Amino acid sequence: MIKLHALKYSRATRVLWLLADLGQPCDRVDYDRTDDFGAPEPLKRVHPLGKSPVIEDEGRMIAESATILRYIVEKYGDSTHCPPKGTSAYWQHDGVLDYVEASFAEVALQAIMPAFGGEPVPEEARTALGVHLDYLTQLIGEGSMLFGDRAMLADIQLSYIIALLARFDLLGDHPTIATYWDTLQQQPGYRAAMQAVGPMAPPAQ
Numbered sequence: 744m745i746k747l748h749a750l751k752y753s754r755a756t757r758v759l760w761l762l763a764d765l766g767q768p769c770d771r772v773d774y775d776r777t778d779d780f781g782a783p784e785p786l787k788r789v790h791p792l793g794k795s796p797v798i799e800d801e802g803r804m805i806a807e808s809a810t811i812l813r814y815i816v817e818k819y820g821d822s823t824h825c826p827p828k829g830t831s832a833y834w835q836h837d838g839v840l841d842y843v844e845a846s847f848a849e850v851a852l853q854a855i856m857p858a859f860g861g862e863p864v865p866e867e868a869r870t871a872l873g874v875h876l877d878y879l880t881q882l883i884g885e886g887s888m889l890f891g892d893r894a895m896l897a898d899i900q901l902s903y904i905i906a907l908l909a910r911f912d913l914l915g916d917h918p919t920i921a922t923y924w925d926t927l928q929q930q931p932g933y934r935a936a937m938q939a940v941g942p943m944a945p946p947a948q
């Protein structure tokens with residue numbers, strides 16, 4: 744069984760969502776946040792950077808949530824969380840899956856971090872975020888999620904950042920993304936993950 748190192752209020756929820764969708768249990772090791780919202784020492788002994796999620800499986804230690812999601816799909820032979828292999832949609836989806844951490848997260852966090860600290864969000868950060876939310880609005884198009892009406896790995900990956908943006912009222916002028924967030928919260932895997940570890944975003948201070 745996969746062992747999941749899960750930090751409170753973290754991207755580890757993505758892994759729990761996918762495992763719930765696949766009906767697969769995991770051996771979860773929970774870590775509380777430190778007072779300054781960082782990783783505690785025991786997690787730093789698992790991952791040199793103290794990052795979560797990390798999984799252990801069959802003697803492998805795997806970090807980075809996109810890689811972990813791909814690994815789980817491969818391990819369980821799942822074909823329902825990506826478009827069919829060999830299609831253009833498959834590669835488009837794979838690109839969006841990587842886009843979330845490689846490009847979007849950093850821009851979103853420039854707005855989220857000041858809001859989390861009770862500071863005003865700089866205008867440049869709001870503007871940069873708006874460009875990405877416009878891009879995501881285009882990707883969603885007429886569907887309810889990124890690739891139609893079924894949650895794919897890219898939706899699961901995106902959910903963490905969208906949860907933080909919603910928590911700090913940073914989706915206000917992007918109604919399609921706000922509706923998308925409502926849709927994500929209705930997904931059974933999301934609900935199961937919430938039930939297991941609580942919300943991705945921290946509660947109001």
Ligand SMILES: N[C@@H](CCC(=O)N[C@@H](CS)C(=O)NCC(=O)O)C(=O)O
Nearest residue numbers: 753754781782793794795807808844
């Ligand atoms: N790119 C990594 C990011 C991992 C990451 O930054 N995780 C956060 C929690 S959401 C963390 O472990 N923070 C604790 C710390 O940096 O001290 C991924 O997608 O898994």
